Amino acid sequence: MTSRPIALTMGDPAGIGGEVALKAWRARKTSDNPFFIIADPDALGAEARALGLDVPLKQIERPADALAVFTDALPVLAEPLAKPPAPGRPETANAPAVINAIRRAVALAKAGEAAAVVTNPIHKKVLADAGFPHPGHTEFLGELTGVKTPVMMLACPGLRVVPVTVHLPLAKAVAQLSEDAIFHAALVTAQALSRDFAVANPRLAVAALNPHAGDGGLLGSEDDAIIAPAIVRLKAAAVNAFGPAPADSLFHARARETYDAVICMYHDQALIPLKTVNFDDGVDVTLGLPIVRTSPDHGTAFEIAGRGIARESSLLAALAMAADIAANRARTT
Amino acid sequence: MSAKPRIGLLLGDPNGIGPELAAKLLAQPGVSDQAFVVVIGDARVFDQGCKVARVDIPHRRVARAVDLRFAGAIEFLNEPSIAPEEVTPGQATAAGGRSVFVAIKTALRLAKDGLIDGFCFAPMNKKALALGGSPFADEHQLFAHELGFTGPYCEHNVLGDLWTVRVSSHIPLKDAAAHVTEDRILEMTRLANTTLKRAGIARPRIAVAALNPHGGDGGLFGREEIDIIAPAVRKAQGEQLSVEGPFPADTIFVKAAEGAYDAVVTMYHDQGQIAMKLMGFSKGVTVSGGLPVAIATPASGTAFDIVGKGIARADGMRAAFDLTCRMARA
Numbered sequence: 074m075t076s077r078p079i080a081l082t083m084g085d086p087a088g089i090g091g092e093v094a095l096k097a098w099r100a101r102k103t104s105d106n107p108f109f110i111i112a113d114p115d116a117l118g119a120e121a122r123a124l125g126l127d128v129p130l131k132q133i134e135r136p137a138d139a140l141a142v143f144t145d146a147l148p149v150l151a152e153p154l155a156k157p158p159a160p161g162r163p164e165t166a167n168a169p170a171v172i173n174a175i176r177r178a179v180a181l182a183k184a185g186e187a188a189a190v191v192t193n194p195i196h197k198k199v200l201a202d203a204g205f206p207h208p209g210h211t212e213f214l215g216e217l218t219g220v221k222t223p224v225m226m227l228a229c230p231g232l233r234v235v236p237v238t239v240h241l242p243l244a245k246a247v248a249q250l251s252e253d254a255i256f257h258a259a260l261v262t263a264q265a266l267s268r269d270f271a272v273a274n275p276r277l278a279v280a281a282l283n284p285h286a287g288d289g290g291l292l293g294s295e296d297d298a299i300i301a302p303a304i305v306r307l308k309a310a311a312v313n314a315f316g317p318a319p320a321d322s323l324f325h326a327r328a329r330e331t332y333d334a335v336i337c338m339y340h341d342q343a344l345i346p347l348k349t350v351n352f353d354d355g356v357d358v359t360l361g362l363p364i365v366r367t368s369p370d371h372g373t374a375f376e377i378a379g380r381g382i383a384r385e386s387s388l389l390a391a392l393a394m395a396a397d398i399a400a401n402r403a404r405t406t
Numbered sequence: 407m408s409a410k411p412r413i414g415l416l417l418g419d420p421n422g423i424g425p426e427l428a429a430k431l432l433a434q435p436g437v438s439d440q441a442f443v444v445v446i447g448d449a450r451v452f453d454q455g456c457k458v459a460r461v462d463i464p465h466r467r468v469a470r471a472v473d474l475r476f477a478g479a480i481e482f483l484n485e486p487s488i489a490p491e492e493v494t495p496g497q498a499t500a501a502g503g504r505s506v507f508v509a510i511k512t513a514l515r516l517a518k519d520g521l522i523d524g525f526c527f528a529p530m531n532k533k534a535l536a537l538g539g540s541p542f543a544d545e546h547q548l549f550a551h552e553l554g555f556t557g558p559y560c561e562h563n564v565l566g567d568l569w570t571v572r573v574s575s576h577i578p579l580k581d582a583a584a585h586v587t588e589d590r591i592l593e594m595t596r597l598a599n600t601t602l603k604r605a606g607i608a609r610p611r612i613a614v615a616a617l618n619p620h621g622g623d624g625g626l627f628g629r630e631e632i633d634i635i636a637p638a639v640r641k642a643q644g645e646q647l648s649v650e651g652p653f654p655a656d657t658i659f660v661k662a663a664e665g666a667y668d669a670v671v672t673m674y675h676d677q678g679q680i681a682m683k684l685m686g687f688s689k690g691v692t693v694s695g696g697l698p699v700a701i702a703t704p705a706s707g708t709a710f711d712i713v714g715k716g717i718a719r720a721d722g723m724r725a726a727f728d729l730t731c732r733m734a735r736a
Contacts (some may be wrong), residue, residue: 202722249582284575324683341655342676344656345656345677346680352660
């Protein structure tokens, strides 16, 4: 355990971020790494009352204060919203505060005041309408930390997946796939598995793109032309990688014992198995950053916001994983 | 049709685990009770399968289809199709494929002549089947051709009570988006509806998967959901089918497996197969949906690495047999 708290961002205040944060604090254990949330204290207090969640809030001035506060109250670093949020109804005017919470969390982690950044879900369209140029957290975090191509990993107990292409239409994802991108994602993953996850000699499975791994070229050329050469390069770089492996037989229980992570070629190739293996406790981790960053893998869930039925299990898993990574990094550096 | 269907059982590739699975299936209780079973194949291959499985299957052996009685014990239509010295366990060969090809053609002839109501085949190898003389890319095309069937048909994948069909199948993924058309989605939705009804589900509840991540997220990550899939779903609803969608692909299989839907119409091969094989690698069944004859096979393959060891699991074979009987009875 580190002696620094984890910074949690508000996410879209019309979503379930506040609710799961309140519930996560309520579920705290003494062994947990304390966290604080960067949010509007008034809005969060109103949300706690509306949901009937008996969670005392305590405003803090700097992250270190969270350590003493955490046992008795959820520490809040104030980031005021332009308008009081309405559950399920995103407000473009609040987008600057949502973005600023991320900016501040990253700055605090870079300065060493926060052990890690855990982000609550944002809504891409709402932020895009407000002029936010990034498709998601990962790209924004890359910009804030000066990392050109951070790598997104999703993890749940029993499975870690890394999509090489992410938020693109399927046809575009296929067209954009490159040997370099696969090599980069796999290399960063291998390094992160040993540094952040304490896996001694990480084994990577590289999924094929086409059905039956292209069946010798009959069902697509990319597996032989792009993926196989990337694996050759990985092996030359002393990465323990195998593939391209037919994706449909790569994720059943026995197959999962043969690797520590799977490099996937497109979003759903990674997310279908992840959600099927474990629907509730998935965590999104950004690899290759100088700071530690995780997030729950669910979205803003506007459709259930304000109803009190959101589950905090994914956020709890994200907080626990952030603490583990921070501790592993502290040990190795 | 008699209450008890007449079902053919094929041994699959003699070089794979098929003969062992067929023997293990027939040794299970409740198999010959629900159907008149006629094994179609080379008796020497079957005897070897029984030896590997360490079971003894009492049966009545005949050489000609006219001698089949479809009464009482298990019957065996013996058609020598591979010489014992040509059996090379663990290898995909022309001889193995020819043996499968011969048995399939016999089964389809019996079906056409109305002697059997359906058949179930143990795992075979697509490559061997091609080497063995089948001019078709897969067995479903071979079935349709031999049956002279020209309507829509498609491989259905089944796991327990969950079915999937595919809008596109064995094509490069880069071409999958171009295959997502309103007509094709409608055709596959109707086909799923028909096949599931035939399997005894009165009003199949069908979900249609999205193509793009997060279902396109309102058009941010692709427009096929808005422009093509949603209109197709509305049309299918207009035909009084119980269908909903498009749903983001990462969560629809879990919801369906929990019982919310009977079938998922998937947009490409791996979309459905990743989830189905993950949820039950050794229990899946492949159904040749749309054809006038009930045909099913276990989803798992010839397992060349464990041939002859006697350790192959027959769950999928049993599920395929039960499903064949269910469809043949309807």
